[in-house]
Amino acid sequence: MTSAPMSPDQVLAEFRDAGALLEGHFILSSGLRSPVFLQKMAIFSEPPRTERLCRALAAAIAAKFGKIDIVVSPAIGGIVPGYETARHLGARAIFVERDPGGPFTLRRGFQIPAGQRAVIVEDIVTTGLSARECLAAIRSEPGEIVGAACLIDRSGGKGEIGVPFVSLVTLDIPAYPADALPPDLAAIPAVKPGSRAMPKP
Numbered sequence: 001m002t003s004a005p006m007s008p009d010q011v012l013a014e015f016r017d018a019g020a021l022l023e024g025h026f027i028l029s030s031g032l033r034s035p036v037f038l039q040k041m042a043i044f045s046e047p048p049r050t051e052r053l054c055r056a057l058a059a060a061i062a063a064k065f066g067k068i069d070i071v072v073s074p075a076i077g078g079i080v081p082g083y084e085t086a087r088h089l090g091a092r093a094i095f096v097e098r099d100p101g102g103p104f105t106l107r108r109g110f111q112i113p114a115g116q117r118a119v120i121v122e123d124i125v126t127t128g129l130s131a132r133e134c135l136a137a138i139r140s141e142p143g144e145i146v147g148a149a150c151l152i153d154r155s156g157g158k159g160e161i162g163v164p165f166v167s168l169v170t171l172d173i174p175a176y177p178a179d180a181l182p183p184d185l186a187a188i189p190a191v192k193p194g195s196r197a198m199p200k201p
């Protein structure tokens, strides 16, 4: 694998140039609200950009965790970066997925066999909830879950996953409970870009 470090500025430039840095009022997967959304699919729809970012993520994973056999990602957002990162690591790429509203499960014959070393690859971490749910879905597999990784950790380093964690960039982007919105955010209609089913209001 070719090592290709990327600075945080270079990573953010990829998001900016792809039109992936959105401003408005967003309902996040955790239910929190934010004036900023990182639309990772604007990145993942461009293979060369995805390749650059995931090559750098693979280098960071290899430096922190050593040899990886399997990359496991939470659907939907994690599937493309999980696959591309696995390609640079020389690893297999598998994913966990939900029945609507349900927990993540490993399906399609995917396994983490005994003796294999796996890492979770997420796209974005806000609270770490999705990565923790991914970990819960694979904990009983015989292989070893050595850590987790993502392109952008927007929690300011506060997101807890339960295994050692590496990201290309750490940002501290504001996010608020729905009942504690600043007035300027409350004035904007909210949209929910992600795939997690939300409880009916």
Ligand SMILES: O=P(O)(O)OC[C@H]1O[C@H](OP(=O)(O)OP(=O)(O)O)[C@H](O)[C@@H]1O
Residues within 6 Å of the ligand: 028, 029, 030, 074, 075, 076, 077, 078, 122, 123, 124, 125, 126, 127, 128, 129, 130, 131, 159, 193, 194, 195, 196
């Ligand atoms: O750290 P968290 O608070 O869990 O937030 C980050 C998660 O939110 C998004 O997924 P989402 O559930 O919106 O669905 P998607 O993967 O289909 O975009 C993103 O892909 C991460 O998985």
Ligand SMILES: O=C(O)c1cc(=O)[nH]c(=O)[nH]1
Residues within 6 Å of the ligand: 027, 028, 029, 030, 036, 037, 038, 039, 040, 077, 124, 125, 126, 127, 154, 194
């Ligand atoms: O927390 C989320 O749901 C989230 C935040 C973000 O910036 N991008 C994304 O895809 N999901």
Ligand SMILES: [Mg+2]
Residues within 6 Å of the ligand: 074, 075, 076, 077, 078, 130
């Ligand atoms: Mg996701």
